[in-house]
Amino acid sequence: MVGAQAVMTGGGLRSQSKYVLTMRSTPVQVAAGLTDDAGNFRAQIKLPSKICVSGGLHELVLTGITPDGDALRDSSWIVLDDNCKSRSVRKAKPVDNTVTLGTFIFPHLSAKLTPHSKSVLRGLRSPIRTAKRMTITGYTQTTMKSKAARKFNRDLAKRRAAAVRAYLRSLGVRAPITIVGAGGVSPLRGKAQKYNRRVVIRVRY
Numbered sequence: 001m002v003g004a005q006a007v008m009t010g011g012g013l014r015s016q017s018k019y020v021l022t023m024r025s026t027p028v029q030v031a032a033g034l035t036d037d038a039g040n041f042r043a044q045i046k047l048p049s050k051i052c053v054s055g056g057l058h059e060l061v062l063t064g065i066t067p068d069g070d071a072l073r074d075s076s077w078i079v080l081d082d083n084c085k086s087r088s089v090r091k092a093k094p095v096d097n098t099v100t101l102g103t104f105i106f107p108h109l110s111a112k113l114t115p116h117s118k119s120v121l122r123g124l125r126s127p128i129r130t131a132k133r134m135t136i137t138g139y140t141q142t143t144m145k146s147k148a149a150r151k152f153n154r155d156l157a158k159r160r161a162a163a164v165r166a167y168l169r170s171l172g173v174r175a176p177i178t179i180v181g182a183g184g185v186s187p188l189r190g191k192a193q194k195y196n197r198r199v200v201i202r203v204r205y
Helices: 115-123 125-129 147-170
Strands: 005-010 018-024 028-034 041-046 056-065 071-080 086-090 098-105 133-139 177-183 198-204
Touching: 028 041, 098 115, 115 125, 115 147, 133 147, 147 177, 147 198
Parallel strands: 133 177
Antiparallel strands: 005 041, 018 028, 018 056, 056 071, 071 086, 098 198, 133 198
């Protein structure tokens, strides 16, 4: 986030060589310095205001020199919202430029968005604005196992996904949106059942 302190660490570079961290697509230099005698670096930086180039998918690029003298380029990928907050970070570029932007929790047996979820969705307007298409998948708790319960859960999950789609439309999001009612499948490991009452948004850029 703009103005926030961050620590950047790395290694495997040439001793006392220069490294640079740049954010793209509009190039903005975030940090630069020299490695130590072992080729490692640790820099405490303050993200400048100009880092907020625009919402959406951006590449963080580290450039430097390997111990053999070859040029090094390493990338991570980040999604920013309207407030320049990171919503998703991953090491590899997403397949087909697809990223998962957020997970939203629903009340028990409800397809009504909470005020918190609405607030988060409003913050995602900027990264979603440049999307080519989106998939919204709804889930439910996994405690009910009967055939009738599974059908109920799929219907509830689809209504949850539809509620998110409707709210995004009200915010002016015009990208094609597919909704899926997965139901009581794919539980989150190590989490209470309430965290399975969720909707996941995946965006393709």
